[in-house]
Amino acid sequence: MKKIYKPKKWFTYTRLSLIFVVIFALSKTTNVVYNSITIENDNEEKALVHEVIDDNKEDIYLEENSVLKKYLSLPEKGFEVTNNNNKYELSISDFNLLVAVISAESNRFRDDILAVTSVILNRSDLSGKSPIEVITSRGQFSGYLDGYYLRYLNADGTLTPNTQLVQEVVNDALNGVRNNHFYSFRSWGSYTYSDNYINEYGNRYN
Secondary structure, three states: OOOOOOOOHHHHHHHHHHHHHHHHHHHHHHHHHHHHHHHHHHHHHHHHHHHHHHHHHHHHHHOOOOOHHOOOHHHOOOOEEEOOOOOOOHHHHHHHHHHHHHHHHOOHHHHHHHHHHHHHHHHHHHHOOOOOHHHHOOOHHHHHHHOOHHEOOOOOOOOOOOOOHHHHHHHHOOHHHHHHHHOOEEOOOOOOOOOOOOOOOEEEEO
Protein backbone atom coordinates (compact mmCIF):
# COMPACT_ATOMS: atom_id res chain seq x y z
CA MET A 1 0.00 0.00 0.00
CA LYS A 2 1.34 3.37 -1.10
CA LYS A 3 1.98 5.80 1.74
CA ILE A 4 0.19 9.16 1.39
CA TYR A 5 2.39 12.15 2.13
CA LYS A 6 1.05 14.55 4.71
CA PRO A 7 2.90 17.79 5.24
CA LYS A 8 4.01 18.46 8.74
CA LYS A 9 1.92 20.89 10.72
CA TRP A 10 4.73 23.41 11.11
CA PHE A 11 5.15 23.50 7.34
CA THR A 12 1.42 24.14 6.82
CA TYR A 13 1.42 26.88 9.41
CA THR A 14 4.50 28.43 7.86
CA ARG A 15 2.88 28.51 4.40
CA LEU A 16 -0.29 30.01 5.78
CA SER A 17 1.71 32.63 7.64
CA LEU A 18 3.61 33.54 4.47
CA ILE A 19 0.34 33.87 2.57
CA PHE A 20 -1.09 36.18 5.23
CA VAL A 21 2.11 38.25 5.24
CA VAL A 22 1.98 38.62 1.45
CA ILE A 23 -1.71 39.57 1.52
CA PHE A 24 -1.09 42.09 4.33
CA ALA A 25 1.89 43.61 2.50
CA LEU A 26 -0.10 43.94 -0.71
CA SER A 27 -3.01 45.56 1.10
CA LYS A 28 -0.68 48.05 2.83
CA THR A 29 0.94 48.91 -0.48
CA THR A 30 -2.49 49.42 -2.04
CA ASN A 31 -3.53 51.67 0.85
CA VAL A 32 -0.34 53.70 0.57
CA VAL A 33 -0.88 54.19 -3.16
CA TYR A 34 -4.55 55.02 -2.60
CA ASN A 35 -3.76 57.48 0.20
CA SER A 36 -1.03 59.10 -1.87
CA ILE A 37 -3.39 59.59 -4.81
CA THR A 38 -6.13 60.91 -2.50
CA ILE A 39 -3.77 63.42 -0.85
CA GLU A 40 -2.46 64.50 -4.24
CA ASN A 41 -5.99 65.05 -5.55
CA ASP A 42 -6.98 66.94 -2.39
CA ASN A 43 -3.94 69.19 -2.71
CA GLU A 44 -4.70 69.87 -6.35
CA GLU A 45 -8.31 70.72 -5.48
CA LYS A 46 -7.22 73.04 -2.65
CA ALA A 47 -4.67 74.72 -4.93
CA LEU A 48 -7.38 75.25 -7.55
CA VAL A 49 -9.74 76.76 -4.94
CA HIS A 50 -7.02 79.13 -3.72
CA GLU A 51 -6.23 80.10 -7.31
CA VAL A 52 -9.89 80.89 -7.99
CA ILE A 53 -10.09 82.92 -4.77
CA ASP A 54 -6.89 84.82 -5.59
CA ASP A 55 -8.15 85.61 -9.08
CA ASN A 56 -11.47 86.88 -7.73
CA LYS A 57 -10.56 88.16 -4.26
CA GLU A 58 -11.38 91.77 -5.12
CA ASP A 59 -14.86 90.81 -6.34
CA ILE A 60 -15.35 88.53 -3.33
CA TYR A 61 -14.25 91.31 -0.96
CA LEU A 62 -16.67 93.75 -2.55
CA GLU A 63 -19.45 91.17 -2.45
CA GLU A 64 -18.87 90.56 1.26
CA ASN A 65 -18.58 94.30 1.93
CA SER A 66 -21.31 95.67 -0.32
CA VAL A 67 -21.13 99.16 1.22
CA LEU A 68 -17.84 99.68 -0.65
CA LYS A 69 -19.64 99.39 -3.99
CA LYS A 70 -21.32 102.73 -3.34
CA TYR A 71 -18.07 104.70 -3.47
CA LEU A 72 -15.41 105.46 -6.05
CA SER A 73 -11.70 104.72 -5.62
CA LEU A 74 -9.00 106.76 -7.38
CA PRO A 75 -5.72 105.38 -5.99
CA GLU A 76 -3.62 107.54 -8.30
CA LYS A 77 -5.02 110.62 -6.55
CA GLY A 78 -4.95 109.22 -3.04
CA PHE A 79 -8.50 107.86 -2.76
CA GLU A 80 -8.91 104.21 -1.80
CA VAL A 81 -12.17 103.06 -0.23
CA THR A 82 -11.73 100.95 2.93
CA ASN A 83 -14.11 99.82 5.66
CA ASN A 84 -11.85 98.68 8.50
CA ASN A 85 -11.18 102.08 10.07
CA ASN A 86 -11.94 103.37 13.56
CA LYS A 87 -15.61 103.68 14.39
CA TYR A 88 -17.23 106.58 16.25
CA GLU A 89 -20.49 106.80 18.17
CA LEU A 90 -22.21 110.19 18.44
CA SER A 91 -25.29 111.47 20.16
CA ILE A 92 -28.17 112.56 17.93
CA SER A 93 -27.38 116.23 18.41
CA ASP A 94 -23.68 115.74 17.66
CA PHE A 95 -24.52 113.62 14.60
CA ASN A 96 -26.83 116.37 13.32
CA LEU A 97 -24.14 119.02 13.85
CA LEU A 98 -21.53 116.90 12.04
CA VAL A 99 -23.89 116.28 9.11
CA ALA A 100 -24.76 119.98 8.91
CA VAL A 101 -21.09 121.05 8.83
CA ILE A 102 -20.19 118.42 6.23
CA SER A 103 -23.17 119.51 4.14
CA ALA A 104 -21.73 123.02 4.17
CA GLU A 105 -18.20 121.83 3.33
CA SER A 106 -18.81 119.20 0.62
CA ASN A 107 -19.97 119.67 -2.95
CA ARG A 108 -23.00 117.34 -2.58
CA PHE A 109 -21.45 114.42 -4.49
CA ARG A 110 -21.39 111.16 -2.55
CA ASP A 111 -17.63 110.66 -2.93
CA ASP A 112 -16.72 114.20 -1.97
CA ILE A 113 -18.99 113.94 1.09
CA LEU A 114 -17.09 110.81 2.13
CA ALA A 115 -13.78 112.55 1.44
CA VAL A 116 -14.66 115.50 3.72
CA THR A 117 -15.88 113.12 6.42
CA SER A 118 -12.73 111.02 6.08
CA VAL A 119 -10.53 114.09 6.65
CA ILE A 120 -12.44 114.92 9.82
CA LEU A 121 -12.18 111.35 11.15
CA ASN A 122 -8.52 111.12 10.15
CA ARG A 123 -7.90 114.16 12.34
CA SER A 124 -9.83 112.51 15.16
CA ASP A 125 -7.66 109.41 14.87
CA LEU A 126 -4.51 111.52 14.91
CA SER A 127 -5.40 113.91 17.72
CA GLY A 128 -7.63 111.76 19.91
CA LYS A 129 -10.33 114.45 19.70
CA SER A 130 -13.96 113.67 18.93
CA PRO A 131 -15.28 114.56 15.46
CA ILE A 132 -17.22 117.43 17.07
CA GLU A 133 -14.06 118.83 18.68
CA VAL A 134 -12.36 118.62 15.28
CA ILE A 135 -15.04 120.53 13.33
CA THR A 136 -15.44 123.21 16.01
CA SER A 137 -11.71 123.86 16.44
CA ARG A 138 -10.67 127.49 16.02
CA GLY A 139 -9.82 128.56 12.47
CA GLN A 140 -10.43 125.15 10.84
CA PHE A 141 -13.78 124.65 9.10
CA SER A 142 -15.42 127.66 7.54
CA GLY A 143 -18.70 125.75 7.24
CA TYR A 144 -18.89 125.92 11.01
CA LEU A 145 -17.05 129.18 11.73
CA ASP A 146 -19.07 131.23 9.25
CA GLY A 147 -22.36 129.64 10.26
CA TYR A 148 -23.10 128.06 6.88
CA TYR A 149 -24.02 124.82 8.63
CA LEU A 150 -27.13 126.48 10.10
CA ARG A 151 -28.77 126.27 6.66
CA TYR A 152 -28.99 122.52 7.15
CA LEU A 153 -30.56 122.56 10.62
CA ASN A 154 -34.15 123.27 11.55
CA ALA A 155 -34.96 125.52 14.48
CA ASP A 156 -35.32 122.49 16.75
CA GLY A 157 -31.89 121.13 15.81
CA THR A 158 -33.13 118.43 13.45
CA LEU A 159 -31.70 118.10 9.95
CA THR A 160 -33.34 119.50 6.85
CA PRO A 161 -34.59 117.03 4.19
CA ASN A 162 -31.81 117.93 1.72
CA THR A 163 -29.22 116.30 4.00
CA GLN A 164 -30.41 112.72 3.47
CA LEU A 165 -27.47 111.71 1.26
CA VAL A 166 -24.99 113.33 3.65
CA GLN A 167 -26.58 111.48 6.58
CA GLU A 168 -26.17 108.16 4.76
CA VAL A 169 -22.52 108.79 3.91
CA VAL A 170 -21.62 110.11 7.37
CA ASN A 171 -23.26 107.07 8.94
CA ASP A 172 -21.13 104.78 6.73
CA ALA A 173 -18.00 106.73 7.68
CA LEU A 174 -18.74 106.58 11.41
CA ASN A 175 -19.00 102.80 10.95
CA GLY A 176 -15.52 102.53 9.46
CA VAL A 177 -15.78 103.48 5.77
CA ARG A 178 -13.30 106.05 4.42
CA ASN A 179 -11.76 106.94 1.08
CA ASN A 180 -8.54 108.77 1.94
CA HIS A 181 -5.78 109.44 4.47
CA PHE A 182 -5.67 113.21 3.97
CA TYR A 183 -5.83 115.73 6.82
CA SER A 184 -6.97 118.88 5.02
CA PHE A 185 -8.81 120.19 1.97
CA ARG A 186 -9.70 123.40 0.23
CA SER A 187 -12.32 124.40 -2.29
CA TRP A 188 -12.12 123.63 -5.99
CA GLY A 189 -10.94 127.17 -6.75
CA SER A 190 -7.68 126.63 -4.84
CA TYR A 191 -5.81 125.38 -7.91
CA THR A 192 -2.35 125.82 -6.41
CA TYR A 193 -3.25 123.83 -3.27
CA SER A 194 -3.53 120.33 -4.69
CA ASP A 195 -4.53 118.28 -7.72
CA ASN A 196 -6.05 115.55 -5.55
CA TYR A 197 -9.80 115.60 -5.98
CA ILE A 198 -12.38 112.85 -6.34
CA ASN A 199 -15.09 114.88 -8.12
CA GLU A 200 -14.86 117.66 -10.67
CA TYR A 201 -15.62 120.96 -8.92
CA GLY A 202 -15.23 119.24 -5.56
CA ASN A 203 -12.67 119.93 -2.86
CA ARG A 204 -8.93 119.52 -3.28
CA TYR A 205 -7.26 117.34 -0.68
CA ASN A 206 -3.84 117.16 0.90
